[in-house]
Amino acid sequence: xxxxxxxxxxxxxxxxxxxxxxxIVLVANEARKKGKELIFLNxxxxxQFDFRTPEPIIxxxxxxxxxxxxxxxxxxxxxxxxxAIRKEARKAGIEPSDIYVTSGASEAIDFALTxxxxxxxxxxxxxxxxxxxxxxxxxxxxxxxxxxxxxENEWQPxxxxxxxxxxEKTRAIVIINPNNPTGAVYSEETLRGIIDxxxxxxxxxxxxxxxxxxxxxxAKHISIASLDLEVPVVTFNGLSKSYLAPGFRIGWGIVSGPxxxxxxxxxxxHKLARARLSASHPKQYAIPVALNGNQGxxxxxxxxxxxxxxxxYEMLNDxxxxxxxxxxxxxxAFPRIDIPEVSDREFVxxxxxxxxxxxxxxxxxxxxxxTAHFRVVFLPPEDLLKxxxxxxxxxxxxxxxxxxxxx
Numbered sequence: 001x002x003x004x005x006x007x008x009x010x011x012x013x014x015x016x017x018x019x020x021x022x023x024i025v026l027v028a029n030e031a032r033k034k035g036k037e038l039i040f041l042n043x044x045x046x047x048q049f050d051f052r053t054p055e056p057i058i059x060x061x062x063x064x065x066x067x068x069x070x071x072x073x074x075x076x077x078x079x080x081x082x083x084a085i086r087k088e089a090r091k092a093g094i095e096p097s098d099i100y101v102t103s104g105a106s107e108a109i110d111f112a113l114t115x116x117x118x119x120x121x122x123x124x125x126x127x128x129x130x131x132x133x134x135x136x137x138x139x140x141x142x143x144x145x146x147x148x149x150x151x152e153n154e155w156q157p158x159x160x161x162x163x164x165x166x167x168e169k170t171r172a173i174v175i176i177n178p179n180n181p182t183g184a185v186y187s188e189e190t191l192r193g194i195i196d197x198x199x200x201x202x203x204x205x206x207x208x209x210x211x212x213x214x215x216x217x218x219a220k221h222i223s224i225a226s227l228d229l230e231v232p233v234v235t236f237n238g239l240s241k242s243y244l245a246p247g248f249r250i251g252w253g254i255v256s257g258p259x260x261x262x263x264x265x266x267x268x269x270h271k272l273a274r275a276r277l278s279a280s281h282p283k284q285y286a287i288p289v290a291l292n293g294n295q296g297x298x299x300x301x302x303x304x305x306x307x308x309x310x311x312x313y314e315m316l317n318d319x320x321x322x323x324x325x326x327x328x329x330x331x332x333a334f335p336r337i338d339i340p341e342v343s344d345r346e347f348v349x350x351x352x353x354x355x356x357x358x359x360x361x362x363x364x365x366x367x368x369x370x371t372a373h374f375r376v377v378f379l380p381p382e383d384l385l386k387x388x389x390x391x392x393x394x395x396x397x398x399x400x401x402x403x404x405x406x407x
Contacts, residue, residue, distance in 0.1 A: 016138040027349055028358045036356035039388045041376045044180065044331060046244045049379045050304075053245045054297045060289040061248075064282035073281040075273040077101025077252070084288035089254050092212075093226025094235060098255040098266040101287070103279045105210050105238040105251030110136050112206060112234045112253055115268035117142045117171050123206075124165060124173040126157060127366030128334060128373070130180045130208065134366075145170060148368050151336065154325055155184035159193040166197075172204040173197070175224065178211040181365045181375040182334040183309075183327020185215055191224045198231050204265075205233040210251075211330040213242035213298055216306050219328060225256045232257030232265070241330075242298065243290045250283045305331055308378040308385060315389035316376075319396050321405075331379050334362065337372040339405065344372035350399065355391040 028038055040048070047053065064070075076082070082099045089096050102108040109132060117123060119141035125133045127146040134144040147162045149155045162173065173194060177186045198205050205224060212221045225233040238251025253269070255262050309327050316324040316335045324335035337347055348361040351374075362373025378385060 013139050013141060017135045023364070024348065024352070024358060024360050027352050031352050031356055034353075036353070038356045038358055039380070039384060039391070040358045041378075041380070041388055042358045042360050044241070044377050044379065045246050046241070046379055047246060050381055051244050051301065051379070054243065054290070056289050056293050057239070057243060057245060057286040060286045061283050064285040069282050069285065071281060073278040073284060075278050076270060077279065078281070078284045081284040081287040084291045085252050085254065088291045089235070092223045094223055094254060094256055095229055096254045096256055097259050097262050098269070099252060100269055100273055101250070101252045101279050101284055102273070103251070104240065104249040105208070105236045106132055107279070108236050108238075108251050108253035109133070109206070109208070111269050111272045113137065114140060114272055115265055116204060121169045121171050122167070123171055124162060125366075126174060126176060126179070127368070128181050128362060129174070129176055129366055131365060133174050146366055149179070149182060149184065151325060154328070155179060155182040155334070156186060156190045157194065159190070159197065162194070162197055166201050166203075170201065170203060172206055174206045174208065176208040177224070178215060178221065178329030180211070180330055181332045182325065183330050183332050185219055185221060185328040188222055188227070191222060191227055194224065195228045195231050199228075205231060207233055207235045209235055209237050210241050212237065214302065214305065214331065215329040216302065216309060217328065221329070225254070229256070230258060232262050239286060239290055244297070244301070245286070248280075248283050248286065250279060250287065305378070308380075308382060309333070311382055311385055312376065312378040312389070315386070315393075319389070319393045321396050321400055331377060333376050333378060334373050335376065337374065339372070339400070339403070342372050344374055347372065347399070348374055351392065351395055354398075355395050357388045357391050
């Protein structure tokens with residue numbers, strides 16, 4: 001007897017998984033159907049705009065394919081890539097205990113969290129911060145333990161809040177430096193404060209440094225692992241942002257700290273790496289070319305981004321009801337909506353529906369209760385950014401008027 005299938009019930013672990021950056025595209029598609037011209041300021045993909053992957057990186061991948069390096073690689077990565085990453089890490093003052101190459105920095109983060117955190121335990125994650133961490137923790141049945149970045153202090157981590165959130169089930173502290181979504185670059189004082197907390201509470205530090213070469217105004221990025229050789233740190237990086245190759249999906253994790261402290265953790269990461277076989281083999285040969293080769297593309301990239309950052313900062317702060325901290329790195333800004341009791345989700349939905357400017361609601365990254373923000377990506381050329389910000393300004397006048405507020 002034929003029996004119709006009942007609807008499949010998805011696993012409960014997926015209920016709290018949200019990725020606002022891409023989820024907002026569903027709202028944008030509705031606006032497109034109604035004839036709106038869309039301007040996408042939602043995804044940090046340089047290749048969508050006037051940035052090109054450096055030719056030597058492409059050529060290295062092509063040559064590897066021509067040499068038939070298209071089978072499985074060693075699960076932790078090819079020797080040439082690992083040697084280049086180790087050299088680059090030491091230039092930054094990091095002494096690696098282990099290096100593993102992955103399908104994007106996202107997989108490196110997934111492996112490190114999975115190898116460390118048990119169900120019911122928690123990890124300190126920044127609010128606002130990149131939503132991948134909360135998504136992975138939801139998958140693991142673990143808890144994100146939010147700590148807040150201080151908007152009044154250029155979005156530096158609030159050390160007192162970190163300390164107050166630690167409990168007996170806390171395993172690690174995540175930092176994102178330079179930060180997505182705020183563009184903050186953390187000071188040495190802040191980083192040393194985080195190290196001190198991690199040491200006293202026996203916590204691993206996860207340091208996401210994928211934007212480490214994209215810092216502005218002549219500032220210098222500091223890798224937290226370079227400041228202390230005893231505290232265990234996993235530093236994440238890859239080719240996607242500084243080397244303009246997000247679609248390559250090539251990243252890595254660098255585990256530092258005394259070998260006797262990290263060795264079991266490292267072996268757990270390696271088990272996960274072996275279980276998925278390997279990262280893309282030929283694209284790993286782009287790593288030594290990227291890290292050891294000419295870095296000339298970065299000068300042009302930073303010059304473009306600084307101009308676009310300045311335009312973003314000036315035009316957003318000129319809009320009544322919006323204020324914005326000046327980003328110091330990456331290619332994001334996280335403006336605040338200074339309107340009482342406004343929902344940033346509703347604000348963004350209305351903005352997209354009326355103007356076609358696609359931004360992401362701040363609550364998708366986490367934020368302090370009682371505040372509302374949205375994230376913009378300032379990768380597009382200046383003329384497109386000007387068009388987008390002018391639309392936002394016009395929209396804000398109407399948005400305020402509908403609530404009986406003056407612009």
